[in-house]
Amino acid sequence: MKFRSLIFKNIFRNKSRSALTVFGIAIGVAAVIGLGLLTEGLPSSAQNALTAGAADFSVIAKTTNIEGAPSGPGGMGEQQLISQDYVKEIQKISGVNSAVGVLRTMTNLDNSSASNSSTTNSSSQSPTGDFRSMTSLIGIDKNSLSMDDIVITNGTVFSGENEVIIGKRAAERSGKTIGNNITISNQTFQIVGIFETGNFQDDSGIVMSLDKLQNLTGDSGKISLILVKAENGTDTSKLANTIQNKYPNELTTSTSLSGMERMNEGLNVINTAVWGISLLAILIGGIIAVITMMKAVSERTREIGVLRAIGWSKKRIIKMIIGESILLSLIAIVIGIIIGISVVEILSSTHMLPGLQPSFSVLLFLKGIVVALLLGIIGGIYPAYRASKLEPTEALRYE
């Protein structure tokens, strides 16, 4: 009979107690695996949510007056426009998936004027509604709205020359809705859709075709910025540098780092909380493992005395008990992983975790395995030590 056969037989002696030990360790493994699957997927889920369809960075003018554009009374401060020709050039750069030109300006619709750095104000009364103070005007190609995080929640995208879509907040504040008209710089536009971006300022604004806004502001062939989306697998930082290096005096790039940083800070908090929960589960699992192994050893005190009497060394007794713990841990690893994955899959399939994408990684499973083995070994060490310290006569007297 092999020593390992004896260990294997021993764990099936008291099936309910072994099952309890396995359960305890499996809780720890399932917690590490399950919570790990979710938290490791959090960064990509959050990043996807932040960047789904949207540009990776924007390209703007580096210095003032690069186009020699005159400054006008802009409501939100002056901005430098760049030539729309840059869009085509940037589109050709390797690694660029798409580049979209956007003209942004501000207008006071109470005075019915559109203004930007290159636009001289013209006024007319707004026929209805209250847009109050300054309103964003965004000119962009209708097929590239997603590049600017614009999602139409109601109605359709503008198609005719005199059609616009307005932000959800703008609609709420002005009382205007789809089908109503709005006057901007003496021109009447029909509202054909309501959009939402999640950005307070943009949601208070109005979006129309780029050509129309350029025409409205007199900035033909000019844009405020270029939204750039990199191809999959392209390093966006490197791509941004490439563009900057290509136009060192004319253009610069801007990323929404602050948003990513805030996201990372939030993820760190979540990760800490998850580790706290995992540690608690591991602790509970460990306590269960120690208690059940202690009980198993205690019930076999007399038997351990017999083994010592027939010549087994203390080392052999320790090996036997630790071996049993490790074997139970191996079973717990399988069960824990199954439980962890199943719970996450069930939660995902029932849409209880909207937007969360479980992320499977070898490292995560290694963590689960290490946790189980540590729990098994720690759970076995103390009982094994106590058993090895038993004097044979004392153990043989045990009833």
Place this chain on the structure above:
Amino acid sequence: MNDLNIIEIKNLVKSYDNDKIIALNGINLEIKEGDFVSINGPSGSGKSTLLNMIGALDRADEGQITVAGVNLMKNQDFSEFRLNKIGFVFQLHNLIPNLTVHENVQTPMIELGIPDDEMEKRAIDLLRSVNLDNRLEQLPTKLSGGERQRVAIARALVNHPRIILSDEPTGALDSRMGDIILNLLREIHRKENVTLILVTHEEYVAQSADRIINMMDGKIIN
């Protein structure tokens, strides 16, 4: 039998519970290799304690004890000594309940690292010698008291010990089965030329030995 002492004990003292119970009170004893000795006495006379001292299951407080050339007063673990020199047969057989008959007999050999097939062959040969080769795959719970004791005897012999220590081997058996076990031990002693020390409180069992040591209150009285 020969003239060499396999066991030499001088002024051995063992007490328990902070000297409140004196189990052995100055034991002097010499046993020659190959002897069949019975230690007889009433309950509490110290006979089992003396047997435990000889088998290095317990440690004496004072005196000297040398068994098979090993000084058992040294402060060390004597598991190797027990493995190679001693075979134990307990009153309650003390078999491992979840192991089959032949697996129980193999347990001492695990510590020796003997190859599997040799372990199995040696166990089966021994079980054949105690007429249990038809119960190899049985669990101890399925055996009678006498059969269990025969398995325990086979286990005690598996490492070719020089001394067999048997504590009340017939104590839990009826007289017929007790006789069978006693005859088996006597036969093993004769065939294997092992030193057999048998603790008993039954006079007729004690009488079967070549030499009888009577104990009372922790002392040898004959």
